[in-house]
Amino acid sequence: MQVKRFFAADMRQAMNRVKEELGADASILSTRKVAGGIELTAALDYNLQSLPARANPALEAELRKTKEHIMQAQASMSLREEVAGTKRDRQLFDKVMAHSTAIHQPAVAQYSSASQPSVDQQELAQMRSELLGLRELLEMQLGTIAWGSVQHQQPKQAELWKRLQKMGLPAELVGNLMQKVASETDQRQAWRMVLAHLAHELDTPAKDPLQHGGVIALVGPAGMGKTTTLAKLAARYVLEHGAQNVAIVSMDSFRIGAQEQLKTLGRILNVSVSHVEVGQSLEQALHPLQKKRLVLIDTAGLPAQDPMLAMQLDSLAARGVQAKNYLVLAATSQAQVLKAAWHAYKRCGLAGCIITKLDEAVSMGEALGMAICHNLAVAYTTDGPRIPDDIQASRSHQLVSRAVRMQNPDDPGEQEMAAMYATSYQAAARQVG
Template sequence: MQVKRFFAADMRTAMKLVRDELGADAAIIGNRKVAGGVELTAAIDYQMPAQPAKPNAALEAELRKTQAKIASAHAELSQREEGTVKDRQLFANESLIAPELPASMVAAVPVAKAQPAQAPAPVAAASDTRALDAMRSELNGLRELLEMQLGSFAWSQTQNMRPQQASLWRRLQRMGLPAELARRLLEKVAHVADARKSWRLVLAYLAQGIRTTEQEPLEEGGVIALVGPAGSGKTTTLAKLAARYVLKYGSQNIAIVSMDSFRIGAQEQLKTLGRILNVPVVQVDPGVSLVQTIAPLMKKRVVLIDTAGLPANDPALRLQLESLASRKINARNYLVLAATSQSQVLKAAYHGYKRCGLAGCILTKLDEAGSLGEILALAIGHQLPVAYVTDGPKIPDDIQLPKPHQLVSRAVSLQSDVEPSEDVMAEMFSGLYSGRRAG
């Protein structure tokens, strides 16, 4: 039996190292947190007791071991007894109770209720916190390891028992769709035997999930604000909207308001646009509220507001969103999302800007995107109507009203040419067990 240790920054990387060096038949016989990451102990040709072959015997054994460790950890944490912690991995060699406290007092006086006058109390509290953090870290590692094993097992079962579904899983992964959305789509076509028909149905259901605005925002009129992170294309999109309106209705009933006093050149860019289109451009000055600035412009049929892309922890962002959420303005706020952004960036943008109340979203930079699966999944998952899509720098040509079937067709055309590896598919399946959702 060959036994070897592997060190990596996280559990997923460590599992990949094990599979690359020892193969898929390697057994994980130990894991623990170490400085700078995790340590896995793996063995090849690991002898298991002879028993009737069952497809999930190893999985059930791993589940029982994990449940036993979690139960033991919770029991020790609740008792808060003095002495050496039995499971060093879970508690990182830290005592849950200050060593100065006599053993006879442990059961009678819980650490959490220690009198403020006692000197050991802060030490006990700090030790208890560290032990709790260590336990949480170890449990997270165990959960991540279990999820990887469950994902690998589930993917193997799908390939063996439902090869047609496995083929559809691969195609959806190449489109960049997250695991949870892919699962929901495939559940709807599980009864379809024909492979081509099932694929067409999957795309049809995907298109049905994409919502669009019932009426074009410019046609509806009113105050329209574009919000979103820096670099998403807010100012360029606003310029396209303004030019689109002026070409159709003229420049008499439209105005532009800028709330971006942070980015160098932002005001000059909009002023230049205003001169070209013969549209008034107003800047929100420091110390003046948005309500006061916009009041003289309320007679205009359309007022477009350009906002600053600020970090999520910037206090100015909170004030900006509160202004846009004011009922006195009654603005319709559209989240501008770049199709080139990573999935985590898109999710952070949604959760950061939803506080102002979102009427929908605008998808930009489709011409630069490598895939559309992530951005479509966010719009579907949070039921954000897509108001416009942009696919180039030309003003106002490169902005269109969205059509769901065209977005899906474009997503299919952008799917990766590289067939996903077994590790990638196993990781996709592990996302179903980790509780991650699209958005």
């Protein structure tokens, strides 16, 4: 048996080093936090190399049990901080830690301090950090085991997983799609079915929202392309229905030059442009425009923590305004940025979303995944600076076709696939639970 210690900044880097030097069959003996990162002790039994590579159901079951104990321990620590020192919390924590230690004694031996009469905040923080590290390690192990099993037993399914990952779709959505084609043995037919299910999951308006008229507001973080998109919508409407039927209102008094930009647009299109004055409500600003068939509202892209954002969104959600609010999202943004934008702007009640900057994006799966997961209809997409040419009303099958064309040409790495498969497995477990 070969035993070796590894040092790295975090658990993921340490695991990568173990796999590079000892291979995927190495066993983790212990982990502990040290100055500057993580110390991981791993061993390789040479006799294991003669065994065929396959998933170990017993190990996977034990790892899942350990993960449950760790999650219980984290919940216990949170409760312990709220009612520090109570006997009930200490007993719960000790019980969970006893179970976890019995399964992975070397990895959690340093947590024995939990049984001492007093535990200060620094020790609790260290214990939490260690538990998070252990959970990350277990998740990686489970993901690697599960993904290796899929590759070995269902290579065609594994290939579909890779193709969907290259599109940039989130793991939870990919897992749901794969369940729907699990019984299909023909790979080409399975791929067509996956894309058909993906198109079915995408919601797009049956009719161009501009044709309904009314009040349409564009909301979203700064830099997503709200003002440019509004200009495209206004120009498109003017070409079809005339300038006398549309008006523009600006709520953006924070960005330098925002109102001047809209006024320039108004002069070019011969469209009236107004802005919400200080102390004036949005409903008051819209009152003189009641006879307009379409009113487009440009909003300020404020940080989620800014109290002015809440006031702006509440104004848009007011019953007297009756605005249809569309969240503008750039396809160039990371998945977490898109998700954060939805959480920040859902307060005003969203009628759908508009995906912008497709001409600058390397994939569009992140934006489509966010729209599907949060039940947002994709009203429009934009793919260039030209006004009004570079904007299109969305159709689900066209969006899917474009997402396929934009997929990453490079195959994902094994670590990426293992992490994605583990995330999908955890999402499915949460739904069952």
